[in-house]
Amino acid sequence: MNSQAFHSPDTIVALSTPRGYSGVGVIRVSGSRAPEILAALFKPAICTDGFPDRRAVYGRVIDPETGRVLDDGLALLLRGPATYTGEDVVELSLHGSPMVLELAVRCIIRLGARPAERGEFTRRAFLAGKLDLVQAEAVIDLIEATSPAAVEDARARLDRSLSHQVEAVSDLVVDLLAELEAHIDFDEDDLEPVTNPVPLLEEILGRMEALLEGGRVGRIRRRGVRTVIAGKPNVGKSTLFNALLHADRAIVTPIPGTTRDTIEERILLEGISFVLTDTAGIRNGPDPVEKEGIRRTHNALEQADLVLAVIDGSAAIDEEDERVLAACADRDVVVAFNKMDLGLVVDPSDMRFGPLSRPRASVSATTGEGLDTLSKIMAAFGRERTGCLQSDISAGLSSRGIELVEAAAVVVRSLLGSFAAEGSRRPEIVSLEMRRCLKLLREITGEEVDDKVLDRIFERFCVGK
Numbered sequence: 001m002n003s004q005a006f007h008s009p010d011t012i013v014a015l016s017t018p019r020g021y022s023g024v025g026v027i028r029v030s031g032s033r034a035p036e037i038l039a040a041l042f043k044p045a046i047c048t049d050g051f052p053d054r055r056a057v058y059g060r061v062i063d064p065e066t067g068r069v070l071d072d073g074l075a076l077l078l079r080g081p082a083t084y085t086g087e088d089v090v091e092l093s094l095h096g097s098p099m100v101l102e103l104a105v106r107c108i109i110r111l112g113a114r115p116a117e118r119g120e121f122t123r124r125a126f127l128a129g130k131l132d133l134v135q136a137e138a139v140i141d142l143i144e145a146t147s148p149a150a151v152e153d154a155r156a157r158l159d160r161s162l163s164h165q166v167e168a169v170s171d172l173v174v175d176l177l178a179e180l181e182a183h184i185d186f187d188e189d190d191l192e193p194v195t196n197p198v199p200l201l202e203e204i205l206g207r208m209e210a211l212l213e214g215g216r217v218g219r220i221r222r223r224g225v226r227t228v229i230a231g232k233p234n235v236g237k238s239t240l241f242n243a244l245l246h247a248d249r250a251i252v253t254p255i256p257g258t259t260r261d262t263i264e265e266r267i268l269l270e271g272i273s274f275v276l277t278d279t280a281g282i283r284n285g286p287d288p289v290e291k292e293g294i295r296r297t298h299n300a301l302e303q304a305d306l307v308l309a310v311i312d313g314s315a316a317i318d319e320e321d322e323r324v325l326a327a328c329a330d331r332d333v334v335v336a337f338n339k340m341d342l343g344l345v346v347d348p349s350d351m352r353f354g355p356l357s358r359p360r361a362s363v364s365a366t367t368g369e370g371l372d373t374l375s376k377i378m379a380a381f382g383r384e385r386t387g388c389l390q391s392d393i394s395a396g397l398s399s400r401g402i403e404l405v406e407a408a409a410v411v412v413r414s415l416l417g418s419f420a421a422e423g424s425r426r427p428e429i430v431s432l433e434m435r436r437c438l439k440l441l442r443e444i445t446g447e448e449v450d451d452k453v454l455d456r457i458f459e460r461f462c463v464g465k
């Protein structure tokens with residue numbers, strides 16, 4: 001924890017609800033001057049002796065310079081340190097008029113507060129030891145969640161489920177260091193040989209791998225299953241995209257090469273979020289615009305968690321279809337035989353569509369036939385990808401956390417490799433490497449972290465959180 005946190009001299013203010021017209025808008029003030037600002041600005045309807053702690057008071061916001069009433073609403077004074085930021089906090093709930101809220105914020109600034117930076121309230125909460133960095137990252141994930149699973153993961157991390165797991169790995173590293181370092185300080189002849197560290201290293205690596213798996217699952221749950229619709233031109237990709245979206249989003253024409261750019265939209269299937277991408281049809285052609293579109297299709301395919309490979313089922317499969325199937329050979333693929341309303345001529349069990357274990361669906365993007373089955377296949381894939389965690393592993397390590405655990409796992413793997421090759425290693429060397437590991441693990445929760453990392457994390461936040 002960082003002690004500079006306490007009693008930071010600045011009192012900060014921000015609108016905590018989105019800018020725009022709404023029923024209610026909330027302004028938040030945090031810092032030592034918050035109570036006096038409230039007293040100067042807010043006149044309770046019923047005269048009381050000061051503002052009670054943690055009790056909403058109805059009254060009027062009055063501009064202290066002009067004496068004019070700006071609005072009426074509720075004021076809440078929360079005395080630190082038992083607050084989000086650890087400081088004295090004031091929350092004003094006023095009418096959700098952008099102008100009223102702006103004028104009230106200006107008054108508060110004139111009374112001595114300064115506008116908060118992005119995520120500054122949460123940054124203060126972190127610096128005051130109210131949250132660790134895993135929890136701080138969960139705050140923004142909760143706000144940005146786009147599916148019930150993403151909410152569930154963020155909520156669990158806010159309750160420190162993931163922090164506990166990261167700390168448990170750190171504790172094992174500390175145990176190993178204690179064992180190793182006991183031997184370093186003594187003459188080798190005086191002490192029994194160091195206990196074989198390999199089993200503990202393996203346990204540490206196993207837990208790191210579980211954390212990484214949780215991170216991968218959480219990433220898909222957070223941002224949705226990236227699903228790319230690919231196929232040769234004119235097979236009905238855009239029609240299928242629109243049908244799955246229930247919206248007339250992408251242009252559809254009978255002219256091959258209609259879609260040039262990738263188009264992305266989010267859908268929910270059985271509570272699982274999918275980011276659906278329509279792409280330009282893959283073929284070899286001279287048109288430079290189309291070529292650029294196809295380059296983008298290949299980029300999208302590289303990022304895909306799932307590919308919907310669309311085949312015109314009413315016509316025989318040709319070389320262009322085979323090229324598409326080859327382009328997504330190493331991905332998870334669902335083959336969609338489209339235009340079934342025209343009569344299917346392809347044989348879905350043809351091995352050119354991939355192994356028989358690969359899911360297939362016959363559909364008509366224009367009549368909607370078969371789309372239910374296709375959606376069910378997609379949802380089952382999403383469930384498998386997002387629900388396959390061991391029950392005791394928490395999802396949602398951030399990209400930053402994944403990078404740190406990956407770096408730490410590289411250290412442990414290489415140590416295990418050298419034990420396997422050489423039989424033993426000097427405790428000093430193992431200890432040095434494990435100290436590096438510990439530093440990486442502690443950066444995840446923020447026990448050891450520098451300001452630049454904090455800047456990067458809190459940049460993602462909105463002002464007011």
Ligand SMILES: Nc1nc2c(ncn2[C@@H]2O[C@H](COP(=O)(O)OP(=O)(O)OP(=O)(O)O)[C@@H](O)[C@H]2O)c(=O)[nH]1
Pocket residue numbers: 231232233234235236237238239240251252253254255256257258259260279280281282338339340341342363364365366367
């Ligand atoms: N009969 C029938 N026609 C379809 C079906 N799906 C699409 N079409 C028609 O096929 C033509 C091409 O459809 P698109 O959705 O633009 O095809 P695309 O694969 O996106 O084509 P590009 O963007 O050029 O790669 C249009 O005339 C659609 O109306 C279907 O299920 N049945």
Ligand SMILES: [Mg+2]
Pocket residue numbers: 237238239250251252258259279280281
């Ligand atoms: Mg198209």
